[in-house]
Amino acid sequence: MTQDASTSAAKKLFIKTYGCQMNVYDSQRMAEAMGAEGYVLTEDQAEADMVLLNTCHIREKAAEKLYSDLGRLKPLKAARPDLKIGVAGCVAQAEGEEIVRRMPLVDLVVGPQTYHRLPAMLRGEAPAILTDFPAEDKFDHLPERRATRRAPAAFLTVQEGCDKFCAFCVVPYTRGAEVSRPVDRILREARDLVARGVREITLLGQNVNGWHGSGEDGREWGFGRLIRAIAETPGLDRIRYTTSHPNDMAADLIEAHRDIPALMPYLHLPVQSGSDRILKAMNRKHTADQYLRLIDRIRDARPDIMLTSDFIVGFPGETDEDHAATLRLVETVGFGTAFSFKYSPRPGTPAFERPEVEGAVADRRLQELQALLNRQQKAAQEGMVGRTVGVLFEKAGRLPGQMVGKSDYLHSVFVDAPEAVPGDLAQVRIVESAANSLRGELLV
Numbered sequence: 090m091t092q093d094a095s096t097s098a099a100k101k102l103f104i105k106t107y108g109c110q111m112n113v114y115d116s117q118r119m120a121e122a123m124g125a126e127g128y129v130l131t132e133d134q135a136e137a138d139m140v141l142l143n144t145c146h147i148r149e150k151a152a153e154k155l156y157s158d159l160g161r162l163k164p165l166k167a168a169r170p171d172l173k174i175g176v177a178g179c180v181a182q183a184e185g186e187e188i189v190r191r192m193p194l195v196d197l198v199v200g201p202q203t204y205h206r207l208p209a210m211l212r213g214e215a216p217a218i219l220t221d222f223p224a225e226d227k228f229d230h231l232p233e234r235r236a237t238r239r240a241p242a243a244f245l246t247v248q249e250g251c252d253k254f255c256a257f258c259v260v261p262y263t264r265g266a267e268v269s270r271p272v273d274r275i276l277r278e279a280r281d282l283v284a285r286g287v288r289e290i291t292l293l294g295q296n297v298n299g300w301h302g303s304g305e306d307g308r309e310w311g312f313g314r315l316i317r318a319i320a321e322t323p324g325l326d327r328i329r330y331t332t333s334h335p336n337d338m339a340a341d342l343i344e345a346h347r348d349i350p351a352l353m354p355y356l357h358l359p360v361q362s363g364s365d366r367i368l369k370a371m372n373r374k375h376t377a378d379q380y381l382r383l384i385d386r387i388r389d390a391r392p393d394i395m396l397t398s399d400f401i402v403g404f405p406g407e408t409d410e411d412h413a414a415t416l417r418l419v420e421t422v423g424f425g426t427a428f429s430f431k432y433s434p435r436p437g438t439p440a441f442e443r444p445e446v447e448g449a450v451a452d453r454r455l456q457e458l459q460a461l462l463n464r465q466q467k468a469a470q471e472g473m474v475g476r477t478v479g480v481l482f483e484k485a486g487r488l489p490g491q492m493v494g495k496s497d498y499l500h501s502v503f504v505d506a507p508e509a510v511p512g513d514l515a516q517v518r519i520v521e522s523a524a525n526s527l528r529g530e531l532l533v
């Protein structure tokens with residue numbers, strides 16, 4: 090076994106990642122697991138010895154992408170029959186051997202909770218299709234984190250799975266039941282990342298704020314307490330987290346936003362709809378008013394917080410009045426940015442059989458909502474002009490001497506900073522708002 094990336098004999102692994110940040114994190118961990126088997130990453134699919142597609146099942150279009158990508162791999166596999174093709178992630182979990190039946194060129198199918206066994210599968214020491222929910226914790230069987238790239242910002246999964254069963258959503262089926270990783274493992278991974286040059290960590294979970302565990306003091310900790318502990322990691326400047334559920338926004342987490350300078354003033358808090366009738370049909374277990382009161386409490390704790398959200402339009406049974414209620418909620422809150430999707434019926438979910446809203450109606454509602462959200466995003470960006478914010482530089486910008494990084498509020502900011510290197514955290518005055526980014530000047 091070799092870990093030496095410079096040997097020309099090293100086999101090459103190409104990974105394509107679809108879906109959410111947790112898939113991005115999982116792809117890194119799979120790359121590390123395969124690294125221990127002598128594989129190095131390549132950006133060029135044509136030279137790969139193994140192609141791994143890490144898939145997303147959230148909407149029909151996302152899932153269908155897998156099959157069109159597999160179709161495109163046929164000539165490559167025909168030319169090089171020893172090429173290994175693996176399917177990982179949430180489509181792998183949901184469809185299992187159906188994938189191999191539809192696309193016999195696939196060699197391996199591995200779910201999100203079994204990918205620590207990928208090397209054994211490749212060696213033929215484990216079944217080629219593995220989509221169970223094993224009792225053991227995959228993280229205990231993965232190699233230590235090695236920063237594959239020296240990026241100053243990194244993800245860290247602290248919680249996985251979901252017990253909430255929103256009527257439209259596949260995640261409880263593809264990721265399994267809610268599991269929180271233990272405190273000591275999380276703190277160790279945070280320290281390892283910082284030792285490798287990471288200055289910002291985004292804590293990940295399908296319901297990240299539902300995280301709970303036994304703390305180092307022997308008490309039961311909630312997510313706010315965990316953030317306090319992570320914030321003590323020497324050298325760690327910034328903490329973010331995603332995705333949260335409104336019903337798990339506990340008081341100690343809201344207080345963390347007030348008390349912990351490293352916790353960035355940014356919160357992604359999906360609400361899906363502004364209509365109580367639809368929220369109930371979605372099984373979200375809160376009302377629009379409860380969401381609005383929660384936002385008030387969060388803004389009391391951290392007045393400058395940037396709020397973002399997810400919305401689904403055209404959920405079965407949604408009327409024009411329900412849609413108007415969503416637009417009203419958006420007007421009331423004022424989001425920094427938001428994701429909005431047309432409802433996609435997913436097999437196996439409770440809403441799948443319900444009568445659908447007419448396509449053209451859902452399209453119109455999506456356009457209306459997106460127009461409003463775009464106006465809010467523009468206003469939020471323009472509101473940054475004249476303000477001084479922290480920017481963590483990530484890489485060189487388009488122009489000579491320019492760096493680009495993320496502001497405290499997660500805007501991309503371009504700055505003239507010829508002396509700066511990735512990983513520098515600078516104070517920057519914002520001078521201009523462009524389409525999808527800001528421009529700022531270094532404060533000297």
Ligand code: SAH
Binds near residue numbers: 148295334434
């Ligand atoms: N755990 C997160 C969301 C995970 S999925 C939460 O509870 O909010 C990310 C987003 O995809 C969801 O917030 C929802 O807006 C959207 N989504 C999920 N299922 C969908 C479906 N069937 N059709 C359209 N959008 C969907």
Ligand code: SF4
Binds near residue numbers: 255259334
């Ligand atoms: Fe899906 Fe709802 Fe769970 Fe989020 S809370 S992952 S939307 S079931």
Ligand code: F3S
Binds near residue numbers: 110111263
């Ligand atoms: Fe997609 Fe699975 Fe993430 S369905 S959004 S990759 S949890």
